[in-house]
Each structure stands twice: as C-alpha cells, then as structure tokens.
Amino acid sequence: MLLHVQDLPRLVSRWIMDSGASRHMTGKTALLYDVKNINGGYVGFAGNQGGRIIGEGTLSNGIVTFERVNYIAELENNLLSISQICDRMYTxxxxxxxxxILKPGFVIPEEWIIMRAPRVNDLYVLDMSVATTTTGQAHCFVSRAIEKESKLWHRKMEHIHLRKMNHLVHNDLVT
Structure with missing residues (x-):
C-alpha cells in the first residue's frame, strides 16, 4: 500500500526530511519560538504553488535546535532541509x-561506501553514468560501445549489470 504524506496522522510537530529543500520551513508559527517578521523572498513549491517567506524562528525538541526556520503561510507541510542539517555537522x-540523524563527528567507514552523491548547492546529486569509488576515481562503465550496442548486449546477456559488461570488455573476454 502506498502511503502519502497527507494520509499520515496530523501531529502537532511532524517534519518531513527533505533533501530538496534549501532551508527549513513551516506554515505554522505556533511550532516556532523567537519568531521575527522578515521579507525573505519567494519560495516555489511543487507544481505552480509557492509563497512568500514572511517570518523566521527557532525550532527545538529539547535535544536538537534549528535556528532560522522560515515561516511561509501557504506551506502545508513542515520541511527540514537535509543540507541545512548537514551544515550543522550532523550526519x-x-x-x-x-x-x-547522527551526532556530529560520526564517521562512516570508507569500506562501507559504494557510491557518493556530492552536494551541489543544496542538493545531493548522484551521477549514475560513472561509478565513483571512495578514492574519488571515476570508472567508465561501457567504454568501447555506443549506447545502442550496449543496450543490445545488455539484453542479449540476460540483463547483465553494466559493471560486469565493463569487466568483460576491459579484460578482452568479449569482442
């Protein structure tokens, strides 16, 4: 069963973890304290909707505090920005x-990491055309074939993974 955010029970302070949000934001000033009126510009939402940032305040649950949370009256959901959380040194x-959300200083062992999605502005962008190892070196998946040929061989070889196809090509196991 597919569950949509609007189907979730309405709790007083439920926040969506949003990797696409550039800032923390809410449509409910009651969730914030030390709210200040500001003229913060316009924010676009999904579709053709949007609203003006008219306030800014602080959000806390007693353990973690987020400052400069934008208030946008037209916003229906509360959004926590992943990039802003990471800027506070949380993982x-x-x-x-x-x-x-892990304490500052937590480090994931390099051998656990199989791909990286670098932060570009406030979004984490994964380039699926290359495999970036933990050493930062990029590897081309299919280097000697045009896209049409690669797709054909992918189907002929019972949908073999592109890395395996690349291994076959680089080791001269196929011509």
Missing amino acids: THFTDKECL
Missing part, C-alpha cells in the same frame, strides 16, 4: 524504514 543516514 544523516537513510534506510528503507527511517532516516537517522
């Missing part, structure tokens, strides 16, 4: 069941 980890 985030997503699984199929949850998102974890």
Whole structure:
C-alpha cells in the first residue's frame, strides 16, 4: 500500500526530511519560538504553488535546535532541509524504514561506501553514468560501445549489470 504524506496522522510537530529543500520551513508559527517578521523572498513549491517567506524562528525538541526556520503561510507541510542539517555537522543516514540523524563527528567507514552523491548547492546529486569509488576515481562503465550496442548486449546477456559488461570488455573476454 502506498502511503502519502497527507494520509499520515496530523501531529502537532511532524517534519518531513527533505533533501530538496534549501532551508527549513513551516506554515505554522505556533511550532516556532523567537519568531521575527522578515521579507525573505519567494519560495516555489511543487507544481505552480509557492509563497512568500514572511517570518523566521527557532525550532527545538529539547535535544536538537534549528535556528532560522522560515515561516511561509501557504506551506502545508513542515520541511527540514537535509543540507541545512548537514551544515550543522550532523550526519544523516537513510534506510528503507527511517532516516537517522547522527551526532556530529560520526564517521562512516570508507569500506562501507559504494557510491557518493556530492552536494551541489543544496542538493545531493548522484551521477549514475560513472561509478565513483571512495578514492574519488571515476570508472567508465561501457567504454568501447555506443549506447545502442550496449543496450543490445545488455539484453542479449540476460540483463547483465553494466559493471560486469565493463569487466568483460576491459579484460578482452568479449569482442
């Protein structure tokens, strides 16, 4: 069953972890303290919707505090920006069941990392055309074939993974 955010029970302070949000933002000033009126510009939402940033305040749950949370009256959901959380030196980890916010200083062992999505402005962008190892070196998946040929061989070889196709080509196991 597919569950949509609007189907979730309405709790007083439920926040969506948003990797696409450039800033923390809410449509409910009651969730913030030390709210100041500001003229912060316009924010576009999904579709053709949007609204003006008219306030800024602080959000806290007693353990973690986020400052400069934007208030936008037209916003229906509360959004926490992953990039802003990372700017506070916290680490985030997503699984199929949850998102974890880890204490500053937590380091993931290099051998656990299989791909990296560098931060570009406030978004984390993964380039799926190359595999970036933990050493930062890029490897081309299919180097000697045009895209049409690669797709054909991918199908002929029972949908073999592109890395395996690349291994076959680089080791001269196929011509």
